[in-house]
Amino acid sequence: MSEFQYTSIKKMEPKPGVKYATNYYKQTQSEYALLRHHVTHVATEIMRVCDYDVVLDAWIHTPLSKFPKTKGRYSLIEILTDMIDQIAKNKDVPSGILGRWNRLFADTEWDIVMVSGVPSRCNLQFKELFDAQPKRN
Secondary structure, eight states: OEEEEESEEEEOOOOTTOSOOOEEEEOOHHHHHHHHHHHHHHHHHHHHHHHTOHHHHHHTTSEEEEEEOSSSEEEHHHHHHHHHHHHHTTOOEEHHHHHHHHHHTTTSTTOEEEEESSOHHHHHHTHHHHHHSOOOO
8 A cells, every 4th residue: 555645635516417526636746746656657567567468468458347437347457547647647636546546456555545634754754853843832
């Protein structure tokens, strides 16, 4: 599991006839760069493996039963490219695309957890500086 910080969530209104609405995760540029690196790395490694195995290459294009969409089902390649396309356009990550990514990579080091506030890695990096500051009441 990889954690990435978001600063806010932009909540959209549901489209007519739809029960849910998409939420978009707003991030700082540095956190977005880390997320971009993570997503690109995962997708690149999967594609590298599939380039050498025709069975796997065919499998990543096969619709997955646990990933329904309006017409048909998502394949692994569609889940990857949805996220890559969003990030390539420098757009905020939508909850739907993130949800599919996380269901695909559930309980692995590749799933993405969005956390509000300062990421723990920043707290550790500047721990000495923060500890030296007077406490506010």
